[in-house]
Amino acid sequence: MAESTEPPYVRIAAELSRRIADRELAPGDKVPSTRQVAQEFGVALATATKALDVLRAEGLVITRPRSGTVVAPRRAAKGGEAAELTRERLLAEAIEIADGEGLEAVSMRAVASRCGVAPMSLYRFVEDKDELVAAMADTVYGSAPFDRDPGAPWRSQVESLARELWRLHRAHPWLGRTQPLTRPLPLPNIIRLGDRLLGALEELGLPPKLLMDVHVLLFSHIVGLAGNFEAEDEAASETGLSSEEWTDLQYLPRTGDSAFMVDVPHFAKLFGELGALPGGYDLDLDGLFELGLGLLLDGVEALAARLKTARPDA
Template sequence: MDGSPTDRVAAAVRARIDTGDLGPGDRAPSVRELVADHGVAMSTAARALGRLREEGLLRTTPRVGSVVAGRSEPPASDRPPDAAGLVRTAIGIADDEGLAALSMRRLAGAFGVPTMSLYRLVRSRDELLLAMIEAVFAELVLPPAGGSWRDRVEGAAHAQWRVHRRHPWLARVLSLSRPQALPSLLRFADFELAALEEVVADPVERFDVHLALTAFVRGMALTLAAEQEAQADTGVDADTWSAHDPGLRAALHRHGGPALRRVGDYPYDLQRVLDTGIARFLDGIS
């Protein structure tokens, strides 16, 4: 089949719609499914789905993803989006396909309305991103306030990590140097700082500790997001890659010192690394 990888993936999905294999209302293959089926990059699969949405063959349903559009779709004026629905749909697109796939035009297509009509709900994409951050961080469940300082801080760090795991794009839009003054983020900071008051007397040092721990969890979330993208692009997880990559093994054999050799076959596990890092961080505070 001729054409670019995007053309080929779009044509394959289009053919399934034309033959009736995918009917109106059926869920279309996700980006990750297309990556696995066609051996293309995640960005290629996302562009193919975007093209089919522009052609009117697919539409986006909140919390479901792309579905095959029916011929009897209600007109846009019968189902205008509200602000909450807009944010939920934007989060669903970012969760499934990444922030690169999120645009006001894409959202307008999901609701079947003109792009400019969305600007009565949010003034810009940046404002939409702030609303998305607030919505997903509001999901964060903090530990009981009556526990020990360590239980509260450790519980808050793991709660932050769970939100990042559900929403891999989040780590890329949060900022420590230019923090977003959102209610849910301020609530999280106040909870952690109140727990740290029991062990760190100096307020500047206390805030330093809070930022350092938050940055560690966010950094691990960035690693997770990058690994998910690499796995989607290659179909190979980190453990498999490190076990079979000849370049890595050759470099370790040639340049690795005795300390590296004593580690042996390292069983990579990002969750274990996170747990170890948080525990050792809190040991240091203790």
């Protein structure tokens, strides 16, 4: 019998797929780790990694932050028949993949597998992955009302809109990657949000260019901070360490080095042996969002007042 010419990672992926199909590995079960796969099949870690990547691409497994890789849930309607494929269902499955595994895990094959259809079926609704991602982002932005009360003070309007946008990006950290600052997509729902924000700021009477700059700064503050949730989830999954554990390992040797701390006296006042923060500094992204929002709005308000004083007839 001729020996198989398939690469080892393909054979391993096929065997793991069989176990999933036969329910030896049921939905929600942890999938063997890269090291366990390497040991079981007698291959290098890189080969085991490629095999697991095949399963991810096919939507058979998902990686959950801090939980590891598990068998993906099966999607079926009552009676065991596949539910009808619609644009709404396609986008819902794609968003769920992005929320659980990150934007890189979203592929036409992975989404099709979750929907129980052939990949070509998706092209009835989206032209390619770029269009899919844009539609995902617009759907998420459209899921929040972003209500604005024109009769409320400008600051409370802006705070309400900003906090709603923060909650959205916190829940879907991949969202900001679809809207880079220099090349944002003209999504209908993000433009509607921008229009509400501009309307809330209008009361300040800022020059048009400055008005748009403030709008961009507020959006950037939210997106930039929220992106750290996704980065931290990825880092925690890769290292097995929380951000606090990683920071302690990296920084305690520095702050405990008295010779080094002599050269950084301001740092020493905070983190040295007799520093003001003996327990260290705990990063709080929610707290930083609120602090940054307050500082931004304080600055905008002061700037608007200065401009009004300089142009009393305005």
